[in-house]
Structures are given as structure tokens and as C-alpha cells.
Amino acid sequence: MINLNELDELLFTIKKQFDYDFRDYSKASILRRINRFMTINNMKNAVDLKFELINNPSIFQNFINEIVVNVSEFFRDPSFFKSLQQKVFPYLESYPKINIWSAGCSFGEETYSLNILLKENNLYDKSRIYATDISSNAIEKSRKGIYDNANFKEYTKNYYDCGGKESLKNYFVSDEKHSMIQSELKKNILFSNHNLVTDSVFKECQLILCRNVLIYFNNNLQNKALELFYESLPVHGFLAIGKKESLRFSSVYENFKEIDREEKIYQKIK
Amino acid sequence: MKPELIIIGGSAGAFSTILSILNHLDKDINIPIVIVLHRLKNTTSSFEAILQKNTHYSVKEIEDKEKIQKSFIYTAPSDYHLLLEEDFCFSLDVSEMVNFSRPSIDVTFESFSTILKEKCCGILLSGSNHDGANGLKIMAENNGKTIIQDCNEAEFDIMPKAAKTICNKHQELNTTNIINTLNNEYR
Ligand SMILES: C[S@@+](CC[C@H](N)C(=O)[O-])C[C@H]1O[C@@H](n2cnc3c(N)ncnc32)[C@H](O)[C@@H]1O
Numbered sequence: 001m002i003n004l005n006e007l008d009e010l011l012f013t014i015k016k017q018f019d020y021d022f023r024d025y026s027k028a029s030i031l032r033r034i035n036r037f038m039t040i041n042n043m044k045n046a047v048d049l050k051f052e053l054i055n056n057p058s059i060f061q062n063f064i065n066e067i068v069v070n071v072s073e074f075f076r077d078p079s080f081f082k083s084l085q086q087k088v089f090p091y092l093e094s095y096p097k098i099n100i101w102s103a104g105c106s107f108g109e110e111t112y113s114l115n116i117l118l119k120e121n122n123l124y125d126k127s128r129i130y131a132t133d134i135s136s137n138a139i140e141k142s143r144k145g146i147y148d149n150a151n152f153k154e155y156t157k158n159y160y161d162c163g164g165k166e167s168l169k170n171y172f173v174s175d176e177k178h179s180m181i182q183s184e185l186k187k188n189i190l191f192s193n194h195n196l197v198t199d200s201v202f203k204e205c206q207l208i209l210c211r212n213v214l215i216y217f218n219n220n221l222q223n224k225a226l227e228l229f230y231e232s233l234p235v236h237g238f239l240a241i242g243k244k245e246s247l248r249f250s251s252v253y254e255n256f257k258e259i260d261r262e263e264k265i266y267q268k269i270k
Numbered sequence: 271m272k273p274e275l276i277i278i279g280g281s282a283g284a285f286s287t288i289l290s291i292l293n294h295l296d297k298d299i300n301i302p303i304v305i306v307l308h309r310l311k312n313t314t315s316s317f318e319a320i321l322q323k324n325t326h327y328s329v330k331e332i333e334d335k336e337k338i339q340k341s342f343i344y345t346a347p348s349d350y351h352l353l354l355e356e357d358f359c360f361s362l363d364v365s366e367m368v369n370f371s372r373p374s375i376d377v378t379f380e381s382f383s384t385i386l387k388e389k390c391c392g393i394l395l396s397g398s399n400h401d402g403a404n405g406l407k408i409m410a411e412n413n414g415k416t417i418i419q420d421c422n423e424a425e426f427d428i429m430p431k432a433a434k435t436i437c438n439k440h441q442e443l444n445t446t447n448i449i450n451t452l453n454n455e456y457r
Contacts, residue, residue, distance in 0.1 A: 028353035069365040
């Protein structure tokens with residue numbers, strides 16, 4: 001197990017050695033994740049961990065995949081997806097082509113949820129989704145789009161709670177254990193690696209979803225990411241962040257208008 | 271300076287005890303209080319509104335990276351773990367459940383105790399699982415003040431009993447004595 005002092009030094013070494021910068025992540029969360037990683041891999045102290053990371057480079061990607069938090073679900077916060085359909089989709093209809101950025105897409109649950117709703121609201125044909133994550137494992141899993149059937153009871157409830165009218169399982173092909181998202185719903189999505197800390201704007205997008213990612217950053221890094229989103233949006237473009245996250249502490253706060261205060265949906269106004 | 275802080279953790283059967291504690295705190299007490307209660311997710315409950323009716327504090331559900339302030343009671347939002355940063359702001363986290371719970375009382379007790387050491391007081395109330403026991407033990411080891419609800423009084427005694435079983439440093443108090451202790455200690 002490591003403590004907060006050792007953590008700073010470790011993050012410094014990781015930056016120097018691997019050019020991944022976690023120094024502005026939430027210390028409280030990353031400390032828990034690193035200690036969890038060490039327990040799983042039978043490492044006792046900071047020296048063990050550093051030794052392994054430096055001498056066994058293949059472990060590093062695994063380290064990244066494990067210290068980020070990929071926990072997600074289909075239609076997480078149904079009230080958010082309901083509001084998105086009611087308050088944002090009508091605007092999107094007026095665009096001939098819609099680019100959407102799903103940042104921190106985890107294993108694709110959020111991205112596919114969104115795509116299902118685009119389909120049901122007849123926006124699918126003109127939408128293109130760019131789904132990104134720092135974790136290569138997450139991107140790989142997202143591309144596959146295979147999910148455990150055990151969770152579908154909850155997903156189905158979420159889906160109905162946000163106004164879904166079909167049977168959720170119709171969007172999947174299933175065996176006894178797993179369900180795979182229909183290939184039709186993968187066609188308009190491009191999954192790729194993108195690090196919000198170091199990578200830059202890649203496309204103008206009319207809607208950006210970045211939910212439950214900013215909580216892992218300190219104020220400074222949150223601000224940086226929000227500036228990146230600001231630059232990626234045209235005026236009148238929409239930004240949605242996690243339900244308990246906030247724009248209030250950021251430098252771009254004044255440039256956005258609240259579309260739904262509870263659900264944290266914002267529109268760029270200048 | 272490190273703020274002083276009280277964290278109350280509880281599950282089934284804890285709500286009325288929390289109300290009663292808040293109701294009877296002296297009006298000049300303003301030490302920040304954090305409440306971690308197991309709750310159902312995706313339900314808009316009137317939890318904060320009810321608390322507000324029973325206290326002279328301002329009650330607020332925590333938002334990520336908010337800074338701790340005096341005279342505030344903070345509630346942990348459902349479906350997030352609650353952590354504390356070195357600069358005394360709250361962090362939320364959606365990582366795996368712990369003890370089938372998110373928020374987990376263990377996670378919050380441990381994280382806060384790591385930062386605040388002897389400056390935090392943990393109170394573990396009624397509940398029907400083991401969440402909180404490990405965290406409270408860590409708090410006691412860091413010289414924080416640790417209190418469990420009297421096992422005879424608690425509506426569900428599994429939670430305080432679990433804490434007692436793994437650590438014998440906690441004070442075991444009924445509601446009246448919890449109130450008296452806080453009023454004496456933090457006035
Ligand atoms: C908790 S998940 C959120 C998933 C989904 N958006 C939701 O709300 O359910 C957080 C995701 O952010 C990703 N992430 C963390 N740091 C990142 C970074 N610097 N750049 C891009 N993605 C990052 C993680 O890999 C993880 O998949």
C-alpha cells in the first residue's frame with residue numbers, strides 16, 4: 001500500500017517515464033485505485049510497484065486500464081436521457097449533419113444508449129458519434145459491444161424510465177449469458193483512444209457528453225477539459241456533464257447557458 | 271488549517287436517530303457534518319428537505335469538488351462514493367460498490383480519516399450490513415473520535431455490532447448520550 005507522499009513521486013515518475021500525466025487527477029480516488037491495483041497484483045509497497053512498471057512495460061497498459069474507473073451502465077440516470085430527448089434533440093433536428101462526442105465512453109454503455117435514442121427519434125441517419133476513452137481496454141470492449149445479461153433487468157428499467165418504447169433486447173443479439181449490440185448500431189460510431197489531459201480538439205461537435213469523468217480530475221484539470229469542450233462546440237452546441245459535476249468553478253462558465261440545471265445540460269452561448 | 275468534522279454513517283433504521291441528533295444539537299454548534307446513508311438510487315427523495323426542517327445548519331447534497339464549510343450539513347449523493355481531497359474538498363467516485371453499497375460508509379470513513387486523522391469524529395448508527403465497521407476501525411487507529419450506537423437501542427444492530435467486534439476502542443452510546451457528547455465536545 002502507498003500513501004499520499006509516495007503517490008506524488010510515483011505520478012511524477014509515470015509522467016517522466018511513460019508520458020501519461022495523472023498528477024492533476026483526484027488524489028483521493030487515484031490513491032484508492034493504485035492500492036487496489038497493488039493488492040490484486042500482490043505488490044507490497046511503492047518500490048515494488050515502480051520496479052514492475054519500469055522493468056515490465058507490458059504491465060503499464062494494464063495499470064492504466066485498472067486505475068481508471070470504468071463502471072457504467074445503459075441509460076445511467078434515466079432522467080438525464082429523458083431530458084436530452086426533450087430539450088436537446090429538437091434543436092439537433094435542424095442540423096443537416098450531427099457530430100457527437102462521447103468522451104470517457106467506458107465500455108460503450110452510454111454511447112450505445114445514446115445511439116438507441118437517436119434511432120428512436122429519427123436522428124440516427126444524420127448522426128456520427130466519436131466515442132473516446134483513455135483506456136485501450138475500454139475502446140476494445142466498446143467496439144465489441146458485448147454485455148452481461150445479468151444486468152439487463154436494470155438496463156431495461158432505466159430504458160423505460162427515460163421513455164423507451166420498444167423492448168431493449170430488440171437492439172441486441174443474445175445467447176444465454178451475453179448480449180451483443182446490433183451491428184447496425186455500431187456503424188455510425190467511431191471508437192478511438194483520446195486522452196483529455198494531453199490530446200486536443202479533433203472535430204467540431206454539436207453535442208458533447210462527458211459524464212462522470214470530470215469527478216476524477218482536480219479543479220485545474222476539470223477546467224482544462226472544459227476549455228477543450230468549449231473549443232469543440234459551435235455556438236449553440238450542447239454540453240452534458242455528470243449529474244453531480246459542475247461548471248461553476250470553470251473559466252468557461254459564463255459562456256454557457258443552463259438548459260437543464262438538475263441534469264447538467266448546457267448550451268454554448270458565446 | 272485542518273477543519274474538524276463529524277461523519278455520521280447509517281443504513282436501515284438510522285434516519286430517525288439522525289433527525290433526533292440534529293434536532294438536539296446546541297444552536298451555537300457549527301462544525302461541518304457529513305451524512306452517509308445508504309439510499310435507493312434514481313429516486314428523488316425528500317431526505318434533504320426533511321433534514322433541513324430539523325436543524326439550524328444549511329443542508330446540502332454534495333457536488334463534486336465542493337469545499338467543506340462550517341454550518342453546513344452535507345449529504346452523500348446516492349450512487350457515488352464520497353472521498354476527501356488534501357485541500358479539503360469533496361470528490362465523488364462511481365467505482366465498484368463496496369459491501370454492496372455506493373456510497374459505502376467504509377470508503378468515506380477511510381478516505382476522510384486518511385486526511386483529517388484525529389480531526390474527525392465518526393458515528394456509526396443502525397444498519398443491517400457490515401459497512402462502516404472497517405472504516406471506523408481505521409478512524410480509531412488514526413486517533414479520531416469513534417462512536418457506535420448502543421446495540422440495544424439500534425433498530426438493526428448488525429452494523430454497530432460489526433464495528434464493535436473488530437475494534438474495542440469505540441464508545442457505545444445511546445442517542446441521548448451521543449447528543450450530550452457532541453454538545454459538550456464541539457460547542
Ligand atoms: C466512470 S466512467 C464514465 C462512463 C460513462 N460516461 C458514464 O457516465 O456512465 C469514466 C471514464 O473516463 C475515462 N477517463 C479517465 N481519464 C480519462 C482521460 N484523461 N481521457 C479520457 N477518458 C478518461 C475512464 O477510462 C472511464 O472509462
